[in-house]
Structure formats: C-alpha cells, structure tokens
Amino acid sequence: HRIMNWKVASLFVVCLLVSPFVHAARLTKPGKALSAPITVPKGHVQAPGLPVCDDCIQWAVIAINILLNAVVSGDLETCSDLCSALNSTTEYDFCAYSCDAVGFYAFVQAIKEAQLDPIYYCQIIDLCDDTDCTSPPCVDITYYKPSPLKGPVGTTFQFLTNYTVLKPVGAGQIIMLVMQQVNEPIEIDYYVPSWTPGSGQFEFPVDSEGLGLTPGYWLVELLFCEGMCVSYHPHSKILTDAGVNITVTAS
Helix, strand or coil: CCCCHHHHHHHHHHHHHCCCCCCCCCEEECCEECCCCCCCCCCCCCCCCCHHHHHHHHHHHHHHHHHHHHHHHCCCCCHHHHHCCCCCHHHHHHHHHHHHHHCHHHHHHHHHHHCCCHHHHHHHCCCCCCCCCCCCCCEEEEEEEEECCEEECCCEEEEEEEEEECCCECCEEEEEEEECCCCCCEEEEEEECCECCEEEEEEEEEECCCCCCCCEEEEEEEEEEEECCCCCCCCCEEEEEEEEEEEEECC
C-alpha cells in the first residue's frame, strides 16, 4: 500500500494531540487550527434518501464530545436531560429527535460506544449506511493532479480529482494530508454520507499561505476511506489513495 506506516502513525498521533473530538478541520499543532467546511466535495454522487446521514455527521462532529462529557459527569434519566447540555436549539432538536427515535438508554450507549467517532456513532443509531467494502477495489482514483505544480508562497494549488465508485460503500471520509517528513502532517478532511457507484470529479484547494507551507517540496496525499480513516471501529478502512508532490518557492 502506498501509505507507509510512518504516515498512518503520524496521522494517529495528530488525532491524539488535538481536542478530544474529531472535527472538520483538525489542529495541525496544539493551538493552531485550520478552516475547512463540513461538506461533501463538489461532484460527489450521494445516494437517494441519505441527507439525514450528512445532517447527523455534521451534528455529531459538534455535539458528541459535549454529550459524552454530560453522560460521564451527570445523573441523567431522559433525552431532555441529556440534550439540554447542547448550546443551540438546532443541536438540541437533532439530539432529541435521535434520542427519542432509539430510546434514551440505547442513545447513551451509542455515545459511549462510538468513542468520539462521528461516523460510527451515526451508523450505530441507523442514520448512516454501514455497507462494507468486502471485495476491493470499491473506489478508484482515476486522475489526481495539482495546478500549478510549482508556485511561490501564497499560491493556491487546485487539485483536480476524478474518481469512480465501483461498488456501494457506506458513509466515509476523504482526507488530504499535506506533509514533509520533518513536520507533522497537515490534515484537511471531509465527510461523505455514502459512496454510490458512478463517476465524479471535484477540486481540492491547498492554500499554501493559509496552511503555513514553507518553501520546499510537499507531498499531498489523498485518502478515500470507509468510515473514519483512522479508527478502530467496524466499517473503517482506507479504500484507496493517491499522492503527488508540489513545490513551494520563496518568490
């Protein structure tokens, strides 16, 4: 597999160093956050009837850590007790909807079992598809190239990506790792409600200035995953990956 062990290990370390829940733009270093939307990249073909999965993941990214802390520290007996820990009406409403649908004790158990993995949490409460890729290849990256290949600090490199989903796969994640061997990888990630057979195309921007890229060669690795790319839960694995180098110059 193209992803070497040190890359996976580095990614796992990054996950451990950040705030205790997985969010759309993890910290590259303690105290320094990137900005990336929780969204499905343009061009992705989403399965009919699954918008609630996207809603659940976006909600869980924000809420699951708060709810886990409430479960650990509070004497809670009802969905209302638990969901009241959330700050906004929208977050409370989705919490109450999910909790009432599965029952309070099943909902609490799902929060404990998910252990801060928003995709697995939404699969436990049956709001996201958990179809496994059992006979790869299930997803194939057919084209992956940046424009430009070389540019000064301040350049936004646009990575054009073509892909084909060969077999249905449940909810997952797309990650871009921007790295040099001497630095921790910078991670930008997106959540995918489902991998539906068909072809798609989208662009990922890599803002060299916004990401703090210094002059030199940078490897930009793209991972398509079933579930979270780094997770010990069921329905989680790397489906395919691609990598390409860009050069950032001083001027």
